[in-house]
Amino acid sequence: MFRLPAFPALRRRVDRWAVSPRALDVIAALSAFGLMVLDVPGLARADNSLSGVTATLALAAGASALVLRRRLPWVPYAVALGLMGWLHELTMIQFALYALGRYRGRRAAVAATLLYVAVAYGLFQTPGWPARHGDTLSDFLSLVVPIGVLAAGVGVAAYRHDLVHALEAQRRDAAARQAVQEERISVGRDVHDLVGRELTVLAVRAEVLAVRARGDAHQKDFEELADTARRAHLMLNETLVRRADRDAATPGLEGLTVLAAESERMGSPVELAVAAEAKALSPLRQAAVHRVVQECLTNAAKHAPGLPVAVTITVEGRDLRTEVRNPLPKTPPDRAPVSTGTGLFSMEERVTSMGGTLRARAGDGVYTVTALLPTGLDG
Known part of the structure; x- marks a missing residue:
């Protein structure tokens, strides 16, 4: 049936596993330091007045600038240029260019890459930089330029990916608000x-x-x-604000047989059981039940086509209980169902507006939606 209700639990589980942004910045700094430490033996032998210990400390200090990569990405970028000129170190600049592309976008990434290439070209013409490479243009084009362009390009791609996710989240929120308003x-x-x-x-x-x-x-x-x-x-x-072309009022329990017939025509047989006591309740409560069953049958046809659906409506004390159950398909449909993902919000708004509760859960291969509404009767 409708799979969205299972997502919040999964989302909470993922959130527990997720690493905070600040922790990710620390991990990035440690990763850069770990890669640069591999160059310490060479740095200690180079003519830069550094020993193994001092070279390690210098690289650690430089890598620590990456903890600012979200708020102040230009700081690790400036540090990376300094390390590149002083220690011939190209690892840090890759992290810095990625951070600029990821958190400042394409323009900043392009500007930073062009500046990096210009500075690197000037350094590349300096005797002894880099120590193991010649000063030919082919060495520069094959080593320095690809490093900067690739790192910045990956960062820009991640920036756009973040924008798409943010827009999708806004679209989902807007659709949910619209669904609630329409309900x-x-x-x-x-x-x-x-x-x-x-x-x-x-x-x-x-x-x-x-x-x-x-x-x-x-x-x-x-x-x-x-x-x-x-x-x-x-x-x-x-x-009450009404549209000029408004539809008729939502049917009550008498309209459930029509819904069941429509569902069966779509290939999902419906077993409908309605207690006689429920038919004596107010039209508004019956309309709420009709709305819940309608949405559940629609979602069952989308997500579990061809499988039977059981609809049970009973009066339990002061509660009007509506339960819709259907088995989950063993294999997903060949085509992804067309769904806005807002049906749950509509059902929940309808039920909660009348003082009830709505619960949707999946377990033991069965999907169940349960709505409880106060009967409005004493006793």
Whole structure:
């Protein structure tokens, strides 16, 4: 059926495993230091007045600048240029260019790469830099330029990937808010149609009684009752915003057989069991049940096509219980279902707006959605 409810638990589990951004910065610094330590023997032998210990300390100090790569990525970049000129070290510049591309975008990455190439070219023409390479242009083009371009390019790709994820998260949030808003409008329409109908009946009955009681002491009371019902209906119209082309009110439990028939035509047989006590509850509660079952059957057809669905509606004490169950498919559908992923939000908004709860869970190969609504009855 609908797989989204299983995601929050998975998301919480992943969050427990996830490393904080600050920790990732420390890991990046340690990784750069670990790679640069491999060059310590060569640095100690080079003519730069460094021993093995001092070279290690210098590299550690330089790598520590990477902890600032998110907030101040230009700092590790400047340190990397310094290490490149002083110790002929190219490892740090790769981390720095990646950080600029990742956290400052394409323009900063291009500018930093061009500056790096210019500085490196000037250093490359300096005798003794790098110690083991000649000063030919081919050595420069085959070593220095690819290092910078690749590191910056990977960083820019990661930057765009982050943007896509952020936009997707915003889109999901907007879709969820829209689904909730649409469900609130739907609830308002149902309230207007169902309660408004009862107020109209009350007004008409009161007017009839007023006519019958003409000349009687209660005539004025019936007339006031009719006026009160009409004013209440008018206030209901003014309070609830309705679209001009609004649909009819959500059906009640009598519409479940139609939903079951539609589901069976889509290939998912439905076993429907509705307690007689539930049919005596208010139209608004029945409309909420209809909405939940409708969404569940739709999601079952999307995510578990061809599998049977069991719908059980009972009254348990003061709760109206709606339970929809279907087996999970052993293999996913050939094609990914077309889904906005907002059905759960709509169902939850409908149920919680009436003081109920909604729970969706998967276990033992079965997907179950359970909605509990207060019956509104005493006892």
